Amino acid sequence: MRELLNDLEAGQFVSHENPMERARAQMRQPRPKRFYSQVEMAEADDGFRVLLDGKPVRTPGRAFLALPTEAAAALVAAEFAAQGELLDIPGMPVLRLANTALDGVAQDPQAVLEDILRYASCDLVCYRADGPEGLLARQAECWDRVVDWARSVLSARMVLAEGVMHVDQPRESIAAIGVHLNARREPFRLAALHVITSLTGSALIALAVDMGELTVEEAWTAAHVDEDWTIEQWGEDAEAMALRASKHRDMVGAARLLEAL
Secondary structure, X not given: OHHHHHHHHOOOOOOOOOHHHHHHHHHHOOOOEOOOOOEEEEEEOOXXXXXXXXXXXXXXXXXXXXXXXXXXXXHHHHHHHOOOOEOOHHHOHHHHHXXXXXXXXXXXXXXXXXXXXXXXXXXXXXXXXXXXXHHXXXXXXXXXXXXXXXXXXXXXXXXXXXXXXXXXXXXXXXXXXXXXXXXXXXXXXXXXXXXXXXXXOOHHHHHXXXXXXXXXHHHHHHHOHHHHHHHHHHOOOHHHHHHHHHHHHHHHHHHHHHHHO
């Protein structure tokens, strides 16, 4: 399911088994020319559709691109309106999320929910470094808040570990997280939660964003404590920073969609 979601987010149905090769193949694809001049929205039986020159947009799976709220549809319409002479589909994160929700998540929401739960069983915020002290302090500053929130709001008591050795989380805690996810199983919300979870490595961070405990920038900072520490010690890598900017764009898009639902 995770590979299927990744392909749908990119607007692709054929996936190379090597993610690096898949990324290179996508970059080699020519960007389509903008073929429309006017972007509108219209309410329909299935939600709020996005129209290009009066014609409804369809997903790669040929479903009508209909979003559940006018605010959500406005996000996609704004992405279309902002395009130049050539369409930048990777730069339209909410459109790609909508395609994923309609063509992928809606077909099997339970599989997506279970995938998010698998992240919760080895959640980023539960695995602390064994040093140095500066990194430990920064992890505690960003992650303890999420762990405490999970315990008090989600009724999920998480076990912390030092290093990368797996530690089993209490079944009751995972079940409690599952209850909150089950209440959010509508396709668009699940798709956005899955994107934030996979980008951060933390189902708890994703739920905290959705429930208003963390802003998207606080969540981004929490997810990149270790990476930011490494950058401070050794400097930036241009290619890595470009990839990071792309991920940040996708995470902001997912958070904006959650807010619009």
